[in-house]
Amino acid sequence: MKNFGWIVLILMSFLFVFCKTDTKWKGQEPLQKVITKTRPVQYQLKKIWNLGNGIFCSNEFDAARLNGAVLTDDSFITVLITAENTPVNSSPWYAFKLWADTIKNVKLKITYSDGVNHRYFPRISSDKITWNTVDSAYYLADTASVAKGESPKFCTVSLTLSTDTIWISAQEIITADDINGWAGKLAEKPSVSMEEIGSSFEGRPINLLQIGNPESKKLMMVLSRQHPPEITGWLAMKWFVETLCEENSVAEKFKDEYRVFVVPMVNPDGVDHGHWRHNSGGIDLNRDWEDFNQPETKAIKHFMEQQVAKGGKFYFSIDFHSTFEDIYYTIDPKLKGNMPGLVPDLINSVAEEIEGYEPNIRPNDLNEPKISSTSFFFYNFGAEAVTYEIGDGTSRKLIRKKGELTAKKLMDLVMSSKYQ
Ligand SMILES: [Zn+2]
Known part of the structure:
Protein backbone atom coordinates (compact mmCIF):
# COMPACT_ATOMS: atom_id res chain seq x y z
CA MET A 1 0.00 0.00 0.00
CA LYS A 2 3.11 2.15 -0.21
CA ASN A 3 1.91 3.70 -3.47
CA PHE A 4 -1.57 4.49 -2.22
CA GLY A 5 -0.62 8.09 -1.42
CA TRP A 6 0.68 8.58 -4.96
CA ILE A 7 -2.48 7.15 -6.46
CA VAL A 8 -4.60 9.52 -4.39
CA LEU A 9 -2.39 12.42 -5.42
CA ILE A 10 -2.64 11.56 -9.12
CA LEU A 11 -6.42 11.13 -8.85
CA MET A 12 -6.70 14.46 -7.09
CA SER A 13 -4.58 16.15 -9.77
CA PHE A 14 -6.93 14.78 -12.44
CA LEU A 15 -9.90 16.01 -10.47
CA PHE A 16 -8.29 19.43 -10.08
CA VAL A 17 -7.53 19.73 -13.80
CA PHE A 18 -11.01 18.43 -14.66
CA CYS A 19 -12.70 20.93 -12.33
CA LYS A 20 -10.59 23.77 -13.70
CA THR A 21 -11.35 22.97 -17.33
CA ASP A 22 -14.99 22.26 -16.53
CA THR A 23 -15.51 25.86 -15.44
CA LYS A 24 -17.69 27.43 -18.10
CA TRP A 25 -16.64 30.99 -17.42
CA LYS A 26 -13.32 32.68 -17.79
CA GLY A 27 -12.24 34.43 -14.63
CA GLN A 28 -9.09 36.36 -14.00
CA GLU A 29 -5.65 34.86 -13.51
CA PRO A 30 -4.95 34.00 -9.85
CA LEU A 31 -3.71 37.01 -7.90
CA GLN A 32 0.06 37.31 -7.73
CA LYS A 33 2.03 39.47 -5.40
CA VAL A 34 3.81 42.17 -7.39
CA ILE A 35 5.98 45.12 -6.43
CA THR A 36 3.80 48.24 -6.36
CA LYS A 37 6.55 50.86 -6.14
CA THR A 38 6.10 53.65 -8.68
CA ARG A 39 7.22 52.89 -12.24
CA PRO A 40 7.35 55.22 -15.24
CA VAL A 41 4.43 55.44 -17.64
CA GLN A 42 4.49 56.45 -21.29
CA TYR A 43 2.11 59.34 -21.91
CA GLN A 44 0.44 59.73 -25.29
CA LEU A 45 1.31 62.57 -27.57
CA LYS A 46 -1.97 64.49 -27.61
CA LYS A 47 -2.61 65.86 -31.08
CA ILE A 48 -4.76 66.08 -34.15
CA TRP A 49 -3.51 63.80 -36.94
CA ASN A 50 -4.05 65.28 -40.40
CA LEU A 51 -4.04 61.95 -42.24
CA GLY A 52 -4.39 63.44 -45.73
CA ASN A 53 -7.30 63.28 -48.19
CA GLY A 54 -9.26 65.58 -45.83
CA ILE A 55 -9.37 62.96 -43.02
CA PHE A 56 -8.50 63.77 -39.40
CA CYS A 57 -8.35 61.98 -36.08
CA SER A 58 -7.56 63.17 -32.57
CA ASN A 59 -6.94 62.08 -29.00
CA GLU A 60 -7.30 65.58 -27.54
CA PHE A 61 -9.86 64.78 -24.85
CA ASP A 62 -9.94 63.10 -21.43
CA ALA A 63 -9.92 59.28 -21.49
CA ALA A 64 -8.64 59.24 -25.09
CA ARG A 65 -6.15 56.58 -26.16
CA LEU A 66 -4.60 56.72 -29.60
CA ASN A 67 -0.86 56.27 -30.08
CA GLY A 68 -0.49 56.44 -33.84
CA ALA A 69 -2.52 56.72 -37.06
CA VAL A 70 -1.82 56.42 -40.78
CA LEU A 71 -3.90 56.60 -43.99
CA THR A 72 -3.23 54.32 -46.96
CA ASP A 73 -5.07 54.05 -50.31
CA ASP A 74 -6.91 57.30 -49.52
CA SER A 75 -9.51 55.55 -47.37
CA PHE A 76 -7.85 52.92 -45.14
CA ILE A 77 -7.04 54.23 -41.66
CA THR A 78 -4.84 52.13 -39.37
CA VAL A 79 -4.56 53.19 -35.75
CA LEU A 80 -2.11 51.87 -33.17
CA ILE A 81 -3.09 51.48 -29.52
CA THR A 82 -0.44 50.83 -26.86
CA ALA A 83 -0.44 50.56 -23.07
CA GLU A 84 0.84 53.05 -20.50
CA ASN A 85 3.58 50.58 -19.50
CA THR A 86 4.15 46.83 -19.36
CA PRO A 87 3.60 44.23 -18.08
CA VAL A 88 -0.08 45.04 -18.11
CA ASN A 89 -3.39 43.21 -17.97
CA SER A 90 -4.89 42.60 -21.40
CA SER A 91 -7.56 45.31 -21.34
CA PRO A 92 -6.58 47.37 -24.37
CA TRP A 93 -8.68 50.49 -24.00
CA TYR A 94 -8.93 52.80 -27.00
CA ALA A 95 -10.83 56.05 -27.59
CA PHE A 96 -10.40 58.65 -30.32
CA LYS A 97 -12.40 60.90 -32.62
CA LEU A 98 -12.55 61.05 -36.38
CA TRP A 99 -13.91 63.45 -38.99
CA ALA A 100 -13.43 64.47 -42.64
CA ASP A 101 -13.85 67.58 -44.77
CA THR A 102 -16.64 65.98 -46.86
CA ILE A 103 -18.60 62.74 -46.67
CA LYS A 104 -16.14 59.84 -47.05
CA ASN A 105 -16.49 56.08 -46.72
CA VAL A 106 -13.45 54.65 -44.96
CA LYS A 107 -12.19 51.48 -43.34
CA LEU A 108 -10.69 51.73 -39.87
CA LYS A 109 -8.28 49.07 -38.59
CA ILE A 110 -7.64 49.07 -34.84
CA THR A 111 -4.27 47.47 -34.05
CA TYR A 112 -2.24 46.97 -30.86
CA SER A 113 1.33 46.41 -29.77
CA ASP A 114 2.71 42.89 -30.30
CA GLY A 115 1.19 40.13 -28.21
CA VAL A 116 -1.98 42.06 -27.35
CA ASN A 117 -5.39 40.75 -28.32
CA HIS A 118 -8.34 42.83 -29.43
CA ARG A 119 -10.94 42.70 -26.64
CA TYR A 120 -13.55 45.47 -26.76
CA PHE A 121 -16.21 45.53 -29.48
CA PRO A 122 -16.11 49.13 -30.75
CA ARG A 123 -18.68 51.65 -29.64
CA ILE A 124 -19.57 54.75 -31.58
CA SER A 125 -21.08 58.09 -30.63
CA SER A 126 -21.75 61.41 -32.31
CA ASP A 127 -22.00 63.35 -29.04
CA LYS A 128 -19.90 61.33 -26.51
CA ILE A 129 -23.12 60.88 -24.49
CA THR A 130 -25.25 58.38 -26.42
CA TRP A 131 -23.34 55.28 -27.47
CA ASN A 132 -24.10 52.37 -29.79
CA THR A 133 -22.03 49.34 -30.60
CA VAL A 134 -20.79 49.43 -34.18
CA ASP A 135 -23.24 47.53 -36.41
CA SER A 136 -21.85 44.00 -36.75
CA ALA A 137 -22.40 44.19 -40.54
CA TYR A 138 -19.63 46.81 -40.64
CA TYR A 139 -17.26 45.01 -38.25
CA LEU A 140 -14.71 42.28 -38.88
CA ALA A 141 -12.34 40.81 -36.27
CA ASP A 142 -9.03 39.40 -37.59
CA THR A 143 -10.52 36.37 -39.36
CA ALA A 144 -7.20 34.52 -39.75
CA SER A 145 -6.62 34.33 -35.98
CA VAL A 146 -10.26 33.55 -35.25
CA ALA A 147 -10.20 30.68 -37.81
CA LYS A 148 -7.22 29.17 -35.93
CA GLY A 149 -9.21 29.37 -32.68
CA GLU A 150 -7.04 32.22 -31.41
CA SER A 151 -8.08 35.61 -30.11
CA PRO A 152 -8.20 38.33 -32.77
CA LYS A 153 -5.20 40.66 -32.93
CA PHE A 154 -7.09 43.53 -34.59
CA CYS A 155 -10.48 44.51 -35.96
CA THR A 156 -11.67 46.52 -38.93
CA VAL A 157 -14.74 48.74 -39.07
CA SER A 158 -16.40 50.39 -42.07
CA LEU A 159 -17.41 53.98 -41.36
CA THR A 160 -18.86 57.01 -43.08
CA LEU A 161 -17.03 60.15 -42.00
CA SER A 162 -18.24 63.72 -42.40
CA THR A 163 -17.59 67.16 -40.91
CA ASP A 164 -19.53 65.97 -37.83
CA THR A 165 -17.07 64.37 -35.40
CA ILE A 166 -17.62 60.77 -34.32
CA TRP A 167 -16.05 59.11 -31.30
CA ILE A 168 -14.89 55.47 -31.46
CA SER A 169 -14.22 53.85 -28.12
CA ALA A 170 -13.79 50.53 -26.34
CA GLN A 171 -16.74 51.35 -24.04
CA GLU A 172 -18.75 54.46 -23.17
CA ILE A 173 -16.40 57.33 -22.26
CA ILE A 174 -16.93 58.31 -18.62
CA THR A 175 -14.19 60.61 -17.30
ZN1 LIG B 1 -10.80 45.42 -12.39
Whole structure:
Protein backbone atom coordinates (compact mmCIF):
# COMPACT_ATOMS: atom_id res chain seq x y z
CA MET A 1 0.00 0.00 0.00
CA LYS A 2 3.11 2.15 -0.21
CA ASN A 3 1.91 3.70 -3.47
CA PHE A 4 -1.57 4.49 -2.22
CA GLY A 5 -0.62 8.09 -1.42
CA TRP A 6 0.68 8.58 -4.96
CA ILE A 7 -2.48 7.15 -6.46
CA VAL A 8 -4.60 9.52 -4.39
CA LEU A 9 -2.39 12.42 -5.42
CA ILE A 10 -2.64 11.56 -9.12
CA LEU A 11 -6.42 11.13 -8.85
CA MET A 12 -6.70 14.46 -7.09
CA SER A 13 -4.58 16.15 -9.77
CA PHE A 14 -6.93 14.78 -12.44
CA LEU A 15 -9.90 16.01 -10.47
CA PHE A 16 -8.29 19.43 -10.08
CA VAL A 17 -7.53 19.73 -13.80
CA PHE A 18 -11.01 18.43 -14.66
CA CYS A 19 -12.70 20.93 -12.33
CA LYS A 20 -10.59 23.77 -13.70
CA THR A 21 -11.35 22.97 -17.33
CA ASP A 22 -14.99 22.26 -16.53
CA THR A 23 -15.51 25.86 -15.44
CA LYS A 24 -17.69 27.43 -18.10
CA TRP A 25 -16.64 30.99 -17.42
CA LYS A 26 -13.32 32.68 -17.79
CA GLY A 27 -12.24 34.43 -14.63
CA GLN A 28 -9.09 36.36 -14.00
CA GLU A 29 -5.65 34.86 -13.51
CA PRO A 30 -4.95 34.00 -9.85
CA LEU A 31 -3.71 37.01 -7.90
CA GLN A 32 0.06 37.31 -7.73
CA LYS A 33 2.03 39.47 -5.40
CA VAL A 34 3.81 42.17 -7.39
CA ILE A 35 5.98 45.12 -6.43
CA THR A 36 3.80 48.24 -6.36
CA LYS A 37 6.55 50.86 -6.14
CA THR A 38 6.10 53.65 -8.68
CA ARG A 39 7.22 52.89 -12.24
CA PRO A 40 7.35 55.22 -15.24
CA VAL A 41 4.43 55.44 -17.64
CA GLN A 42 4.49 56.45 -21.29
CA TYR A 43 2.11 59.34 -21.91
CA GLN A 44 0.44 59.73 -25.29
CA LEU A 45 1.31 62.57 -27.57
CA LYS A 46 -1.97 64.49 -27.61
CA LYS A 47 -2.61 65.86 -31.08
CA ILE A 48 -4.76 66.08 -34.15
CA TRP A 49 -3.51 63.80 -36.94
CA ASN A 50 -4.05 65.28 -40.40
CA LEU A 51 -4.04 61.95 -42.24
CA GLY A 52 -4.39 63.44 -45.73
CA ASN A 53 -7.30 63.28 -48.19
CA GLY A 54 -9.26 65.58 -45.83
CA ILE A 55 -9.37 62.96 -43.02
CA PHE A 56 -8.50 63.77 -39.40
CA CYS A 57 -8.35 61.98 -36.08
CA SER A 58 -7.56 63.17 -32.57
CA ASN A 59 -6.94 62.08 -29.00
CA GLU A 60 -7.30 65.58 -27.54
CA PHE A 61 -9.86 64.78 -24.85
CA ASP A 62 -9.94 63.10 -21.43
CA ALA A 63 -9.92 59.28 -21.49
CA ALA A 64 -8.64 59.24 -25.09
CA ARG A 65 -6.15 56.58 -26.16
CA LEU A 66 -4.60 56.72 -29.60
CA ASN A 67 -0.86 56.27 -30.08
CA GLY A 68 -0.49 56.44 -33.84
CA ALA A 69 -2.52 56.72 -37.06
CA VAL A 70 -1.82 56.42 -40.78
CA LEU A 71 -3.90 56.60 -43.99
CA THR A 72 -3.23 54.32 -46.96
CA ASP A 73 -5.07 54.05 -50.31
CA ASP A 74 -6.91 57.30 -49.52
CA SER A 75 -9.51 55.55 -47.37
CA PHE A 76 -7.85 52.92 -45.14
CA ILE A 77 -7.04 54.23 -41.66
CA THR A 78 -4.84 52.13 -39.37
CA VAL A 79 -4.56 53.19 -35.75
CA LEU A 80 -2.11 51.87 -33.17
CA ILE A 81 -3.09 51.48 -29.52
CA THR A 82 -0.44 50.83 -26.86
CA ALA A 83 -0.44 50.56 -23.07
CA GLU A 84 0.84 53.05 -20.50
CA ASN A 85 3.58 50.58 -19.50
CA THR A 86 4.15 46.83 -19.36
CA PRO A 87 3.60 44.23 -18.08
CA VAL A 88 -0.08 45.04 -18.11
CA ASN A 89 -3.39 43.21 -17.97
CA SER A 90 -4.89 42.60 -21.40
CA SER A 91 -7.56 45.31 -21.34
CA PRO A 92 -6.58 47.37 -24.37
CA TRP A 93 -8.68 50.49 -24.00
CA TYR A 94 -8.93 52.80 -27.00
CA ALA A 95 -10.83 56.05 -27.59
CA PHE A 96 -10.40 58.65 -30.32
CA LYS A 97 -12.40 60.90 -32.62
CA LEU A 98 -12.55 61.05 -36.38
CA TRP A 99 -13.91 63.45 -38.99
CA ALA A 100 -13.43 64.47 -42.64
CA ASP A 101 -13.85 67.58 -44.77
CA THR A 102 -16.64 65.98 -46.86
CA ILE A 103 -18.60 62.74 -46.67
CA LYS A 104 -16.14 59.84 -47.05
CA ASN A 105 -16.49 56.08 -46.72
CA VAL A 106 -13.45 54.65 -44.96
CA LYS A 107 -12.19 51.48 -43.34
CA LEU A 108 -10.69 51.73 -39.87
CA LYS A 109 -8.28 49.07 -38.59
CA ILE A 110 -7.64 49.07 -34.84
CA THR A 111 -4.27 47.47 -34.05
CA TYR A 112 -2.24 46.97 -30.86
CA SER A 113 1.33 46.41 -29.77
CA ASP A 114 2.71 42.89 -30.30
CA GLY A 115 1.19 40.13 -28.21
CA VAL A 116 -1.98 42.06 -27.35
CA ASN A 117 -5.39 40.75 -28.32
CA HIS A 118 -8.34 42.83 -29.43
CA ARG A 119 -10.94 42.70 -26.64
CA TYR A 120 -13.55 45.47 -26.76
CA PHE A 121 -16.21 45.53 -29.48
CA PRO A 122 -16.11 49.13 -30.75
CA ARG A 123 -18.68 51.65 -29.64
CA ILE A 124 -19.57 54.75 -31.58
CA SER A 125 -21.08 58.09 -30.63
CA SER A 126 -21.75 61.41 -32.31
CA ASP A 127 -22.00 63.35 -29.04
CA LYS A 128 -19.90 61.33 -26.51
CA ILE A 129 -23.12 60.88 -24.49
CA THR A 130 -25.25 58.38 -26.42
CA TRP A 131 -23.34 55.28 -27.47
CA ASN A 132 -24.10 52.37 -29.79
CA THR A 133 -22.03 49.34 -30.60
CA VAL A 134 -20.79 49.43 -34.18
CA ASP A 135 -23.24 47.53 -36.41
CA SER A 136 -21.85 44.00 -36.75
CA ALA A 137 -22.40 44.19 -40.54
CA TYR A 138 -19.63 46.81 -40.64
CA TYR A 139 -17.26 45.01 -38.25
CA LEU A 140 -14.71 42.28 -38.88
CA ALA A 141 -12.34 40.81 -36.27
CA ASP A 142 -9.03 39.40 -37.59
CA THR A 143 -10.52 36.37 -39.36
CA ALA A 144 -7.20 34.52 -39.75
CA SER A 145 -6.62 34.33 -35.98
CA VAL A 146 -10.26 33.55 -35.25
CA ALA A 147 -10.20 30.68 -37.81
CA LYS A 148 -7.22 29.17 -35.93
CA GLY A 149 -9.21 29.37 -32.68
CA GLU A 150 -7.04 32.22 -31.41
CA SER A 151 -8.08 35.61 -30.11
CA PRO A 152 -8.20 38.33 -32.77
CA LYS A 153 -5.20 40.66 -32.93
CA PHE A 154 -7.09 43.53 -34.59
CA CYS A 155 -10.48 44.51 -35.96
CA THR A 156 -11.67 46.52 -38.93
CA VAL A 157 -14.74 48.74 -39.07
CA SER A 158 -16.40 50.39 -42.07
CA LEU A 159 -17.41 53.98 -41.36
CA THR A 160 -18.86 57.01 -43.08
CA LEU A 161 -17.03 60.15 -42.00
CA SER A 162 -18.24 63.72 -42.40
CA THR A 163 -17.59 67.16 -40.91
CA ASP A 164 -19.53 65.97 -37.83
CA THR A 165 -17.07 64.37 -35.40
CA ILE A 166 -17.62 60.77 -34.32
CA TRP A 167 -16.05 59.11 -31.30
CA ILE A 168 -14.89 55.47 -31.46
CA SER A 169 -14.22 53.85 -28.12
CA ALA A 170 -13.79 50.53 -26.34
CA GLN A 171 -16.74 51.35 -24.04
CA GLU A 172 -18.75 54.46 -23.17
CA ILE A 173 -16.40 57.33 -22.26
CA ILE A 174 -16.93 58.31 -18.62
CA THR A 175 -14.19 60.61 -17.30
CA ALA A 176 -13.20 61.77 -13.82
CA ASP A 177 -15.15 65.00 -14.46
CA ASP A 178 -18.26 63.04 -15.44
CA ILE A 179 -18.10 61.02 -12.23
CA ASN A 180 -17.37 64.03 -10.04
CA GLY A 181 -20.38 65.74 -11.63
CA TRP A 182 -22.56 62.72 -10.91
CA ALA A 183 -21.32 62.54 -7.31
CA GLY A 184 -21.80 66.28 -6.79
CA LYS A 185 -25.41 66.03 -7.92
CA LEU A 186 -26.11 63.12 -5.57
CA ALA A 187 -24.54 65.10 -2.74
CA GLU A 188 -27.35 67.66 -3.10
CA LYS A 189 -29.68 65.10 -1.47
CA PRO A 190 -30.18 65.59 2.27
CA SER A 191 -28.90 62.10 3.13
CA VAL A 192 -25.72 62.44 1.05
CA SER A 193 -22.54 64.50 1.41
CA MET A 194 -19.23 64.59 -0.44
CA GLU A 195 -15.67 65.19 0.75
CA GLU A 196 -12.16 64.93 -0.67
CA ILE A 197 -10.18 62.27 1.21
CA GLY A 198 -6.93 62.62 -0.70
CA SER A 199 -5.32 63.18 -4.07
CA SER A 200 -4.21 60.94 -6.88
CA PHE A 201 -0.59 60.61 -8.03
CA GLU A 202 -1.07 63.69 -10.24
CA GLY A 203 -3.15 65.59 -7.71
CA ARG A 204 -6.68 64.91 -8.92
CA PRO A 205 -9.19 64.72 -6.05
CA ILE A 206 -10.18 61.35 -4.58
CA ASN A 207 -13.79 62.11 -3.68
CA LEU A 208 -15.89 60.16 -1.22
CA LEU A 209 -19.67 60.19 -0.90
CA GLN A 210 -21.19 59.59 2.50
CA ILE A 211 -24.72 58.23 2.41
CA GLY A 212 -26.92 57.79 5.47
CA ASN A 213 -26.77 58.66 9.12
CA PRO A 214 -23.52 60.57 9.81
CA GLU A 215 -23.67 59.47 13.48
CA SER A 216 -23.99 55.76 12.69
CA LYS A 217 -21.12 53.44 13.59
CA LYS A 218 -22.44 50.74 11.23
CA LEU A 219 -20.39 51.25 8.09
CA MET A 220 -20.12 50.00 4.51
CA MET A 221 -17.57 50.69 1.77
CA VAL A 222 -18.11 50.89 -2.00
CA LEU A 223 -15.42 51.35 -4.68
CA SER A 224 -15.26 51.63 -8.45
CA ARG A 225 -12.85 52.50 -11.30
CA GLN A 226 -9.62 51.15 -9.82
CA HIS A 227 -9.13 49.96 -13.39
CA PRO A 228 -9.82 52.64 -16.00
CA PRO A 229 -11.56 50.69 -18.81
CA GLU A 230 -14.04 48.99 -16.47
CA ILE A 231 -17.12 50.96 -17.45
CA THR A 232 -19.63 48.15 -16.93
CA GLY A 233 -18.55 47.87 -13.29
CA TRP A 234 -18.97 51.62 -12.92
CA LEU A 235 -22.48 51.44 -14.42
CA ALA A 236 -23.51 48.73 -11.93
CA MET A 237 -22.07 50.81 -9.09
CA LYS A 238 -23.91 53.92 -10.27
CA TRP A 239 -27.27 52.15 -10.21
CA PHE A 240 -26.42 50.43 -6.93
CA VAL A 241 -25.60 53.75 -5.25
CA GLU A 242 -28.54 55.64 -6.78
CA THR A 243 -30.87 52.97 -5.39
CA LEU A 244 -29.40 53.40 -1.89
CA CYS A 245 -30.02 57.15 -2.24
CA GLU A 246 -33.72 56.76 -3.13
CA GLU A 247 -36.28 58.24 -0.80
CA ASN A 248 -38.59 55.32 -0.02
CA SER A 249 -39.39 53.72 3.34
CA VAL A 250 -36.89 50.83 3.12
CA ALA A 251 -34.06 53.07 1.92
CA GLU A 252 -34.84 55.70 4.57
CA LYS A 253 -34.84 53.09 7.34
CA PHE A 254 -31.58 51.67 6.04
CA LYS A 255 -29.99 55.12 5.92
CA ASP A 256 -31.07 55.84 9.51
CA GLU A 257 -29.14 52.82 10.64
CA TYR A 258 -26.13 52.62 8.31
CA ARG A 259 -23.52 54.90 6.83
CA VAL A 260 -22.21 53.98 3.38
CA PHE A 261 -18.95 55.40 2.00
CA VAL A 262 -18.50 55.44 -1.76
CA VAL A 263 -15.30 56.18 -3.68
CA PRO A 264 -16.75 56.10 -7.19
CA MET A 265 -13.46 57.02 -8.92
CA VAL A 266 -10.42 55.43 -7.30
CA ASN A 267 -8.09 56.00 -10.29
CA PRO A 268 -8.90 59.39 -11.88
CA ASP A 269 -5.42 59.78 -13.47
CA GLY A 270 -5.63 56.40 -15.17
CA VAL A 271 -9.13 57.12 -16.43
CA ASP A 272 -8.33 60.58 -17.83
CA HIS A 273 -5.12 59.37 -19.50
CA GLY A 274 -6.96 56.46 -21.10
CA HIS A 275 -4.76 53.88 -19.33
CA TRP A 276 -5.46 50.19 -19.80
CA ARG A 277 -4.99 49.33 -16.15
CA HIS A 278 -2.65 51.45 -14.04
CA ASN A 279 -2.56 54.75 -12.16
CA SER A 280 -0.04 57.46 -13.01
CA GLY A 281 2.43 55.69 -10.71
CA GLY A 282 2.35 52.91 -13.31
CA ILE A 283 0.79 50.44 -10.84
CA ASP A 284 -2.31 48.23 -10.76
CA LEU A 285 -4.00 49.78 -7.72
CA ASN A 286 -5.84 46.55 -6.93
CA ARG A 287 -2.49 44.92 -6.12
CA ASP A 288 -1.45 47.68 -3.69
CA TRP A 289 -3.75 46.94 -0.72
CA GLU A 290 -0.96 45.32 1.29
CA ASP A 291 2.03 47.59 0.67
CA PHE A 292 0.19 50.89 0.04
CA ASN A 293 2.83 52.48 -2.16
CA GLN A 294 0.33 54.57 -4.13
CA PRO A 295 -1.54 57.68 -2.90
CA GLU A 296 -4.98 56.47 -4.03
CA THR A 297 -4.94 53.30 -1.90
CA LYS A 298 -3.23 55.12 0.98
CA ALA A 299 -5.99 57.75 1.10
CA ILE A 300 -8.76 55.13 1.34
CA LYS A 301 -6.88 53.09 3.95
CA HIS A 302 -6.27 56.19 6.06
CA PHE A 303 -9.93 57.23 5.82
CA MET A 304 -11.20 53.79 6.86
CA GLU A 305 -8.75 53.54 9.77
CA GLN A 306 -9.96 56.92 11.02
CA GLN A 307 -13.56 55.69 10.97
CA VAL A 308 -12.65 52.58 12.96
CA ALA A 309 -10.62 54.66 15.44
CA LYS A 310 -13.81 56.65 16.04
CA GLY A 311 -15.69 53.47 16.93
CA GLY A 312 -17.03 52.56 13.50
CA LYS A 313 -17.38 48.97 12.33
CA PHE A 314 -17.42 47.89 8.67
CA TYR A 315 -20.08 45.27 7.90
CA PHE A 316 -19.95 45.12 4.13
CA SER A 317 -17.84 46.20 1.19
CA ILE A 318 -18.26 45.91 -2.54
CA ASP A 319 -15.71 46.79 -5.21
CA PHE A 320 -17.09 47.00 -8.77
CA HIS A 321 -14.97 45.83 -11.73
CA SER A 322 -15.38 44.45 -15.26
CA THR A 323 -14.14 41.33 -17.00
CA PHE A 324 -15.33 38.88 -19.65
CA GLU A 325 -18.38 37.71 -17.68
CA ASP A 326 -20.34 38.65 -14.59
CA ILE A 327 -18.44 37.08 -11.65
CA TYR A 328 -18.45 37.45 -7.89
CA TYR A 329 -15.04 37.10 -6.24
CA THR A 330 -15.77 36.40 -2.60
CA ILE A 331 -13.94 35.59 0.59
CA ASP A 332 -13.93 31.90 1.54
CA PRO A 333 -17.43 31.44 3.02
CA LYS A 334 -15.96 29.46 5.96
CA LEU A 335 -14.29 32.65 7.21
CA LYS A 336 -16.45 34.86 9.37
CA GLY A 337 -16.40 38.63 9.32
CA ASN A 338 -18.70 41.08 11.08
CA MET A 339 -21.89 39.77 9.46
CA PRO A 340 -21.31 36.13 8.46
CA GLY A 341 -23.47 34.87 5.61
CA LEU A 342 -24.34 38.28 4.20
CA VAL A 343 -22.49 37.95 0.88
CA PRO A 344 -23.82 34.48 -0.06
CA ASP A 345 -27.33 35.58 0.98
CA LEU A 346 -27.02 38.72 -1.12
CA ILE A 347 -25.82 36.85 -4.22
CA ASN A 348 -28.61 34.27 -3.88
CA SER A 349 -31.38 36.78 -3.31
CA VAL A 350 -30.31 38.81 -6.37
CA ALA A 351 -30.11 35.63 -8.49
CA GLU A 352 -33.63 34.56 -7.44
CA GLU A 353 -35.05 37.69 -9.05
CA ILE A 354 -33.41 37.11 -12.45
CA GLU A 355 -34.96 34.29 -14.42
CA GLY A 356 -32.55 31.55 -15.46
CA TYR A 357 -29.56 33.30 -13.92
CA GLU A 358 -26.92 31.17 -12.23
CA PRO A 359 -24.27 33.39 -10.66
CA ASN A 360 -20.57 32.71 -11.25
CA ILE A 361 -18.97 32.73 -7.81
CA ARG A 362 -15.28 32.25 -7.11
CA PRO A 363 -14.19 32.41 -3.49
CA ASN A 364 -10.62 33.66 -3.06
CA ASP A 365 -8.11 30.91 -2.53
CA LEU A 366 -6.95 31.10 1.08
CA ASN A 367 -3.32 30.99 -0.06
CA GLU A 368 -3.78 33.88 -2.44
CA PRO A 369 -1.78 36.96 -1.50
CA LYS A 370 -3.91 39.52 0.34
CA ILE A 371 -3.24 42.37 -2.04
CA SER A 372 -6.71 43.32 -3.36
CA SER A 373 -9.20 45.75 -1.84
CA THR A 374 -11.57 42.90 -1.00
CA SER A 375 -8.91 41.09 1.04
CA PHE A 376 -7.96 44.33 2.78
CA PHE A 377 -11.55 45.15 3.71
CA PHE A 378 -12.16 41.65 5.08
CA TYR A 379 -8.88 40.81 6.80
CA ASN A 380 -8.33 44.28 8.30
CA PHE A 381 -11.85 45.41 9.10
CA GLY A 382 -14.00 42.27 9.06
CA ALA A 383 -16.22 43.68 6.31
CA GLU A 384 -18.13 40.97 4.44
CA ALA A 385 -16.37 41.74 1.18
CA VAL A 386 -17.04 41.03 -2.47
CA THR A 387 -15.50 42.04 -5.78
CA TYR A 388 -18.33 42.32 -8.27
CA GLU A 389 -17.17 41.89 -11.86
CA ILE A 390 -19.54 42.81 -14.68
CA GLY A 391 -19.03 41.43 -18.19
CA ASP A 392 -17.66 43.79 -20.85
CA GLY A 393 -20.62 43.00 -23.06
CA THR A 394 -23.38 42.55 -20.46
CA SER A 395 -26.45 44.45 -21.67
CA ARG A 396 -26.77 47.84 -20.04
CA LYS A 397 -30.36 46.98 -19.15
CA LEU A 398 -29.26 43.88 -17.22
CA ILE A 399 -26.43 45.81 -15.54
CA ARG A 400 -28.99 48.35 -14.33
CA LYS A 401 -31.24 45.59 -13.05
CA LYS A 402 -28.37 43.91 -11.19
CA GLY A 403 -27.11 47.18 -9.73
CA GLU A 404 -30.55 48.15 -8.46
CA LEU A 405 -31.38 44.64 -7.19
CA THR A 406 -28.05 44.39 -5.35
CA ALA A 407 -28.85 47.58 -3.44
CA LYS A 408 -32.46 46.60 -2.70
CA LYS A 409 -31.56 43.11 -1.51
CA LEU A 410 -28.66 44.42 0.58
CA MET A 411 -30.97 46.86 2.35
CA ASP A 412 -33.66 44.18 2.87
CA LEU A 413 -31.12 41.72 4.25
CA VAL A 414 -29.32 43.94 6.73
CA MET A 415 -32.67 45.22 8.04
CA SER A 416 -34.07 41.66 8.34
CA SER A 417 -34.32 39.82 11.65
CA LYS A 418 -31.48 37.48 10.59
CA TYR A 419 -28.96 40.33 10.55
CA GLN A 420 -30.40 42.68 13.19
ZN1 LIG B 1 -10.80 45.42 -12.39
